[in-house]
Amino acid sequence: MIQRTLGKTNFDIGVIGFGGIPIQRLPEDKAVSIVKLALEKGVNFIDSARAYGDSERLIGLALKGHNKKCFIATKSMSRTYDAMKKDLEISLKNFDCGVIDLYQFHLVKTKGQLDQIMGPDGAYRALKEAQEQGLVKEIGITSHDFDLINYALDTDYFSTIQFPYNIVESQGEALFKKAAKKNIGVIIMKPMAGGALDNGNLAIRYILENPNISVVIPGMDEEKQVEENLNAGINYIPLSEDEKDAIDKIKRELGTKFCRRCGYCLPCPQGIDIPAAFLMEGYFTRYDLTEWAQSRYDALPHKASECIECGACEPRCPYNLQIRDMLKDVALKLEKR
Ligand code: SF4
Ligand code: SF4
Known part of the structure; x- marks a missing residue:
């Protein structure tokens, strides 16, 4: 698997990580075997979240006895000091790992939320303390909002950003370039456009063409998917001209039906998000x-x-x-x- 460095964290990771969202719907034995298969195939970066049901615990079970380094990332929607302390405790218990490599603020939407996180009673202080105690190594942020991540990149508070990027959602490219210049790791979520793209290999290789990306984290819940997705990074070949044409076709066809979550349509007078x-x-x-x-x-x-x-x-x-x-x-x- 091609390896890249996750920005200033200096974590050397395979370009294809494991997104922990879909395993929450699987029975325990199946979820554990899917994660184990990904680990055997060379995955060494797994991303989960407090909001993904049982995902953290299932990943923790799969990692038991795994004898190679695997970087664990997770995230919490908590915005206050007390709530983040509780969530961190739960994550540590779920993974049963003693230290979490990367803890992220999950889906921060507005500058107001970020100000709260950074305030005296905010969640950032809880993670900073945990970092000093050796419970968390690095702190990151995830969002769907371009302006918020752009602002976060200027603060130098975070070692990584996590943002959507795929064949039909390329609006983050300027952010990735900026992050790379500042040596901030770039984690790509939604590589399959929330399931709208069905050729996993093509979708992932499209993302890997961008040198500013550190790691892409497709969610996987079937053996076939694990093989197909990881193969894109293990036997990486650049996109051919025919594949580039196929990508342009997908952009044209899906482009008028797919919401990129940019939020420019808001506000709605009815308050609809x-x-x-x-x-x-x-x-x-x-x-x-x-x-x-x-x-x-x-x-x-x-x-x-x-x-x-x-x-x-x-x-x-x-x-x-x-x-x-x-x-x-x-x-x-x-x-x-
Ligand atoms: S519907 Fe709204 S959020 Fe979705 S792409 Fe259009 S402007 Fe952006
Ligand atoms: S009420 Fe309907 S049409 Fe009007 S702004 Fe909201 S979503 Fe759009």
């Missing part, structure tokens, strides 16, 4: 995380069906998405009960 509604629909339909996606959709304060079709959002979408029609589809799928 448009990108969150589309994200949950993607998880529900394409990722087979139906219960997980449904519970997160149910927690949204305003639902797709509240759209009054005023049309204010559509001219603001740089990808010309038919937001009103797409929201009707979301409502049909996620509000049928």
